Amino acid sequence: MVASPSSPNDFVGRERELQQITEFVDANHPRHGKPRATNLVILLYGLPVVGKSALARRLMAEFAERYPDFHFQINMKGVASASGYISLTDAMVGVIRSVHPTLTLPLDNLPAIRGIYESCFKGRQCMLLIENVGSVEQITPLLPVTSKSCLAVATSRKDLSLDIALGTETTLSVKLSAMTPGDAAQLVQSLLPHASADEARELARLCGDLPLPIRLIGGLMAMLESSLGVADEEYPPEVYDAMRSLCLFPATFDGCAATALLDKTYEEAEDILGVLLEYSLLDFDLATGRYHMNDLVRSHALHKALAADAHVVEALRERFVRYFLGQLSTCRALLVQQPGPAADDPSRGDTSSSSAAKERATLLFTRERYNFDACAKFLRQSPALGQGALALEFAETLAAVTCCLGHTAATPSLSAVAPTPTPLMAAPSAAAAAVVPRDDPAAEPKTG
Incomplete structure (x- = not known):
């Protein structure tokens, strides 16, 4: 008392x-x-x-x-x-x-x-x-x-x-x-030093800019982050390198994507993924054949990576974009097999293969939509990546794919790409939303 x-x-x-x-x-x-x-x-x-x-x-x-x-x-x-x-x-x-x-x-x-x-x-x-x-x-x-x-x-x-x-x-x-938004965000960052300015403002907003909820939630998150930090000491060195790369995936990913980002052979990547599974740092869905990293673990790993070497993370993001540009290009290659407006004309030949190709392209685009979103985000955030030829190629390929899939309304004009592709970078979210119902944002197609 x-x-x-x-x-x-x-x-x-x-x-x-x-x-x-x-x-x-x-x-x-x-x-x-x-x-x-x-x-x-x-x-x-x-x-x-x-x-x-x-x-x-x-x-x-x-x-x-x-x-x-x-x-x-x-x-x-x-x-x-x-x-x-x-x-x-x-x-x-x-x-x-x-x-x-x-x-x-x-x-x-x-x-x-x-x-x-x-x-x-x-x-x-x-x-x-x-x-x-x-x-x-x-x-x-x-x-x-x-x-x-x-x-x-x-x-x-x-x-x-x-x-x-x-x-x-x-x-x-x-x-x-209530505190001013600026003071509330500052309180968040005093509790969570790794939080970015945008993350701090959003957490403060969700807490109504009220100090006690911010302290309670921020303290809990700091405790969880501290627990993860203590656990870090138990992991072998190869786990750190793998986590630094794989934390870029915003949602699920397959072994091929992991292989590309880890810059290993497929067999080596599978061994590393197996180690991460043993440490419960990854989950694996047998039905889809895809991996997933817990959001809290992913955020912790990303903050550690950025604090340790932001240049390495920038290089990893470029590798990430290049790989998924390849996936977009695959979608585009499948879609150009479409016979065009006269598809119902028997004289144009069998359309079953082109229909199957479009179905495969749609499935691929749908499955990787969150990773395409991540590419767009990386290109927006990085002046080095966002102003270069890689961003332009990604934007053009994305526009072509979404156009072929029948979602031209969701894709800005290609004229918006010059001199910078930034306006087009918002397209993946809209296009993905048009392809897949958004009733369950986390839903992904089962590939079997």
């Missing part, structure tokens, strides 16, 4: 509130030996999980040197306890016990308890944190009258109108709302 509060190490933001409170304390703190006010009371109020306690602890750390003698924390438990708020006697006894742990107390004599409570503050400069307060009547009896000076910081879900009860000169009420 009573403890000496400490400021959270990951505290960020709240500059406006901190400035407002600092100016209030500066204006009323004892100066030149003549105190303007004995007790100052700051109320932080707002919705749950908005960060009232974190800011309160930050204030206690901020003003510790001005009030150096004692720092007390009292939790009135108005929110956390099913039995309701603790009594004023219990609150005072908690403070007394922290100063006189062995003193025998007359628990049934409130005036005596109050006298001992006041003696803990007499002549001292103290700070008092009172959390989860429900009314001003829970604050005023706890404000010492014998201290040299005392700064009390209270937290509540509602405005308690302290200025009416205690006066405007010695009280300040500050309403807290």
